[in-house]
Amino acid sequence: MMTIEELQDIGRLEKEKQEGFRHRIHVCVAAGCLSCQSGLVKDALEKEVSRRGLESWCQVKGVGCLGLCSAGPLVSIEPDGVLYKGVEVSDASDILESLGGSPISRLECSLEQPFFRKREKIVLENCGKIDPESVEDYISENGYEALYTALRLMTPNEVVDQVVRSGLRGRGGAGFPTGLKWTTVAKAGGSIKFVVCNADEGDPGAFMDRSVLESDPHRVLEGMAIAAVAVGASYGFIYLRAEYPLAVKRIRTAIARAERLGVIGHNIFNTTFSFDVKVRLGAGAFVCGEETALLASIEGRRGSPRPRPPYPAEHGLWGYPTLINNVETFANIAPIIRKGGDWFASIGVGKSKGTKVFALAGHVKNTGLIEVPMGTSLRVIIYEIGGGIQGDRRFKAVQSGGPSGGCLPERFLDMSMDYESLAQAGSIMGSGGLIIMDESSCMVDVARFFVEFCMTESCGKCAPCRIGTAQIYNTLKKITEGEGKPSDLELLDELCDLVKNTSLCGLGQTAPNPVLSTMKYFLNEYKAHTDDHTCPSCACRMNNHAEEQK
Amino acid sequence: MRPPAFLQTALERDVHPVKVVTFKIDDRDVTAREDETILTVARQNGIFIPTLCHLEGLSERGACRLCLVEIKNSPRLAPACVTIPRQDMEVITNSERVQNYRKRILELILTERNHVCSVCVSNGRCDLQQLTVDLGITHVHYDYLYPKHEIDATHERFSIDHNRCVLCLRCVRVCDEIEGAHTWDIMSRGILSRVITDLNQPWGSSETCTGCGKCVHVCPTAALTEKGKSVAEMTKKRQFLPYLEMMRKEELR
Numbered sequence: 001m002m003t004i005e006e007l008q009d010i011g012r013l014e015k016e017k018q019e020g021f022r023h024r025i026h027v028c029v030a031a032g033c034l035s036c037q038s039g040l041v042k043d044a045l046e047k048e049v050s051r052r053g054l055e056s057w058c059q060v061k062g063v064g065c066l067g068l069c070s071a072g073p074l075v076s077i078e079p080d081g082v083l084y085k086g087v088e089v090s091d092a093s094d095i096l097e098s099l100g101g102s103p104i105s106r107l108e109c110s111l112e113q114p115f116f117r118k119r120e121k122i123v124l125e126n127c128g129k130i131d132p133e134s135v136e137d138y139i140s141e142n143g144y145e146a147l148y149t150a151l152r153l154m155t156p157n158e159v160v161d162q163v164v165r166s167g168l169r170g171r172g173g174a175g176f177p178t179g180l181k182w183t184t185v186a187k188a189g190g191s192i193k194f195v196v197c198n199a200d201e202g203d204p205g206a207f208m209d210r211s212v213l214e215s216d217p218h219r220v221l222e223g224m225a226i227a228a229v230a231v232g233a234s235y236g237f238i239y240l241r242a243e244y245p246l247a248v249k250r251i252r253t254a255i256a257r258a259e260r261l262g263v264i265g266h267n268i269f270n271t272t273f274s275f276d277v278k279v280r281l282g283a284g285a286f287v288c289g290e291e292t293a294l295l296a297s298i299e300g301r302r303g304s305p306r307p308r309p310p311y312p313a314e315h316g317l318w319g320y321p322t323l324i325n326n327v328e329t330f331a332n333i334a335p336i337i338r339k340g341g342d343w344f345a346s347i348g349v350g351k352s353k354g355t356k357v358f359a360l361a362g363h364v365k366n367t368g369l370i371e372v373p374m375g376t377s378l379r380v381i382i383y384e385i386g387g388g389i390q391g392d393r394r395f396k397a398v399q400s401g402g403p404s405g406g407c408l409p410e411r412f413l414d415m416s417m418d419y420e421s422l423a424q425a426g427s428i429m430g431s432g433g434l435i436i437m438d439e440s441s442c443m444v445d446v447a448r449f450f451v452e453f454c455m456t457e458s459c460g461k462c463a464p465c466r467i468g469t470a471q472i473y474n475t476l477k478k479i480t481e482g483e484g485k486p487s488d489l490e491l492l493d494e495l496c497d498l499v500k501n502t503s504l505c506g507l508g509q510t511a512p513n514p515v516l517s518t519m520k521y522f523l524n525e526y527k528a529h530t531d532d533h534t535c536p537s538c539a540c541r542m543n544n545h546a547e548e549q550k
Numbered sequence: 551m552r553p554p555a556f557l558q559t560a561l562e563r564d565v566h567p568v569k570v571v572t573f574k575i576d577d578r579d580v581t582a583r584e585d586e587t588i589l590t591v592a593r594q595n596g597i598f599i600p601t602l603c604h605l606e607g608l609s610e611r612g613a614c615r616l617c618l619v620e621i622k623n624s625p626r627l628a629p630a631c632v633t634i635p636r637q638d639m640e641v642i643t644n645s646e647r648v649q650n651y652r653k654r655i656l657e658l659i660l661t662e663r664n665h666v667c668s669v670c671v672s673n674g675r676c677d678l679q680q681l682t683v684d685l686g687i688t689h690v691h692y693d694y695l696y697p698k699h700e701i702d703a704t705h706e707r708f709s710i711d712h713n714r715c716v717l718c719l720r721c722v723r724v725c726d727e728i729e730g731a732h733t734w735d736i737m738s739r740g741i742l743s744r745v746i747t748d749l750n751q752p753w754g755s756s757e758t759c760t761g762c763g764k765c766v767h768v769c770p771t772a773a774l775t776e777k778g779k780s781v782a783e784m785t786k787k788r789q790f791l792p793y794l795e796m797m798r799k800e801e802l803r
């Protein structure tokens with residue numbers, strides 16, 4: 001049983017406890033840094049602290065993602081605000097030595113660089129700050145306050161209304177207005193409803209959702225619980241990839257701790273409201289991220305999409321009304337309730353409000369997770385935050401939106417990153433993957449790569465996607481191997497149009513995007529392949545063929 | 551007893567839910583009950599819409615996409631077999647756009663496996679072949695994929711030739727929904743998908759199969775056949791489906 005006073009007490013005590021330490025050493029223990037041994041670094045630091053008998057002066061805490069994953073393991077020193085990169089076990093003693101003095105210059109990573117300065121954090125506000133395994137730490141950053149407000153001080157309609165006002169749109173891909181979705185589920189009849197969190201994140205290279213779950217799992221739980229209050233649901237599922245064992249562990253821990261405190265589970269905050277959350281593991285099929293396939297998979301059936309309508313909002317899990325949102329969508333909810341829909345709507349541009357988390361990858365200097373206001377230009381993202389192209393080579397294209405997004409050329413560098421502009425340019429926001437390509441990339445080969453992904457991930461249910469993607473792939477393969485002919489381009493155009501317009505689900509409907517966008521913006525590269533049998537970027541295998549023949 | 555008017559909702563008092571809608575198919579005025587699809591109404595009115603995965607009496611999948619129709623003022627095409635008409639909707643079944651798409655989809659299906667009609671037991675009696683005639687397909691302008699597929703002839707009376715399968719899953723559905731045996735299922739993804747019996751064991755060793763033959767008779771092609779038929783001999787008998795459907799509905803009454 002939990003009251004607001006108790007909640008605030010927990011938060012205050014935790015804050016006081018932490019502020020009691022003169023130095024706090026935060027070690028990133030999200031998957032990126034863990035994979036470069038940040039766990040050992042944390043152990044070493046802890047050992048060093050106890051060896052020096054500094055336990056009451058200095059706290060060593062594992063925290064979630066600090067963002068600049070390419071420079072891990074990352075360690076930050078609070079309250080001094082110093083960030084160290086590439087920290088090794090052997091650096092532990094130097095770090096402790098330097099506390100209170102001047103930072104170690106060989107490890108220091110400037111927080112003044114645009115990678116950090118240009119960010120605006122809502123979703124990631126606690127990442128790198130709190131211990132993801134401690135519910136008290138989350139509460140000390142106003143955690144579960146929004147749930148209390150939604151449950152005790154607002155009516156469900158008022159909660160939905162704040163989300164509508166915020167202008168928040170789904171972060172899972174399509175950008176559907178979240179408030180409208182909530183309104184629909186709230187209106188759907190019946191006493192049994194479900195709230196489902198889509199944490200399938202199947203796009204290769206994307207790890208926004210994983211990072212949020214690993215770094216700040218309670219934020220997602222709180223968002224789901226607020227949604228449950230708003231739409232009148234009492235059961236929830238988090239559908240998570242089994243390939244994310246750390247996220248699975250953290251979210252399970254989070255559920256257990258939140259239940260113990262009475263902020264999730266039965267009679268939340270001493271009300272009659274109950275919200276029961278369970279984790280379901282996916283086997284990693286990309287198509288299981290599609291909402292109807294995901295629901296089928298939770299029900300224990302083969303994860304293939306079904307025609308919509310009816311939408312899950314009306315006919316979801318076991319036929320009951322179901323609200324399904326993405327991890328990042330839920331992660332925006334608590335701040336919206338805490339600070340109001342209008343506050344959220346003041347960030348961003350046009351019909352794209354708030355921030356977006358992107359996974360910056362490819363040929364840029366700084367790769368990692370960034371959160372920027374909607375409408376930030378690609379140039380700022382690539383050249384300021386990303387630090388420019390590796391080896392200062394020339395920028396060629398950016399692929400946004402995952403395997404079924406589009407590739408945009410240089411002239412879109414100053415375009416604002418928002419749902420409408422991206423769609424107009426022939427790409428999508430998708431879930432937030434951003435792959436930067438330099439001049440050495442062959443766009444035909446890039447298209448072939450992405451289509452191959454969609455082909456192998458097609459569930460095979462509908463004919464156009466199952467067979468069409470295979471035909472598109474074969475044609476592109478032929479072209480990149482120097483066997484293409486000019487008429488293949490017409491054929492590609494026609495196949496893409498067919499698959500896009502006749503496929504059953506979003507996978508097929510968007511699979512042609514990489515081909516269509518590269519054909520639109522880099523047609524000369526295709527022509528070089530089909531007419532002259534050369535690859536201008538020398539990336540395709542046929543150039544090797546030609547050389548071998550010489 | 552009816553509550554007084556001021557306690558009734560609008561629905562109870564003055565607005566009554568629609569049970570029958572009128573709409574247009576190809577400029578003809580037609581009527582649908584609330585549970586009828588565009589396809590059902592089109593068939594009632596003798597309007598042709600090609601189908602492959604649909605079979606009266608089985609659940610709908612909306613998967614072959616041959617039944618796509620245009621709906622006026624909607625950018626998206628709709629599969630007629632799973633779309634419920636709305637009042638005043640205008641459905642177009644025969645625009646050049648949908649006719650073209652249907653042809654292309656059928657061509658894709660023809661390229662997927664190995665269909666050689668002249669030597670096929672279903673020649674002249676095949677739903678797929680009939681569709682190529684109905685849609686006026688004279689040649690296929692995509693490359694054939696020529697996959698290598700096997701024949702499972704281990705069952706005493708039937709055999710399956712995956713070279714002729716179009717993955718409509720009628721067999722899976724009839725066996726599960728009508729016979730209740732659930733012998734058939736589907737395995738793998740995308741272009742590698744394949745129907746299987748029991749956890750991918752030879753059909754002949756199946757302990758769930760009752761040997762009823764329903765799968766064979768709903769199969770649109772010569773993928774599922776009775777043994778001992780030679781070229782152009784395999785006729786499919788499907789009268790059992792409407793009969794069973796009718797009898798089961800009776801029972802429920």
Ligand SMILES: Cc1cc2nc3c(=O)[nH]c(=O)nc-3n(C[C@H](O)[C@H](O)[C@H](O)COP(=O)(O)O)c2cc1C
Nearest residue numbers: 170171172198201202289290291325326329506507
């Ligand atoms: C092939 C395919 C894969 C998808 N994968 C994901 C995914 O991994 N995560 C996700 O949140 N949404 C995914 N979606 C989008 C979901 O279907 C759905 O729109 C989303 O979960 C809704 O949440 P939102 O409104 O919060 O974005 C996918 C869609 C398609 C067509």
Ligand code: SF4
Nearest residue numbers: 460461462465505508
């Ligand atoms: S579009 Fe592709 S993934 Fe979607 S249902 Fe059809 S075959 Fe399956």
Ligand code: SF4
Nearest residue numbers: 725759760762763765
């Ligand atoms: S013969 Fe009958 S039981 Fe056997 S697989 Fe076919 S439909 Fe199922």
Ligand code: SF4
Nearest residue numbers: 715716718719721769
């Ligand atoms: S075997 Fe026949 S009925 Fe079964 S999926 Fe293949 S074509 Fe359809």
Ligand code: FES
Nearest residue numbers: 612613614615631
């Ligand atoms: S008959 Fe409608 S999709 Fe196959």
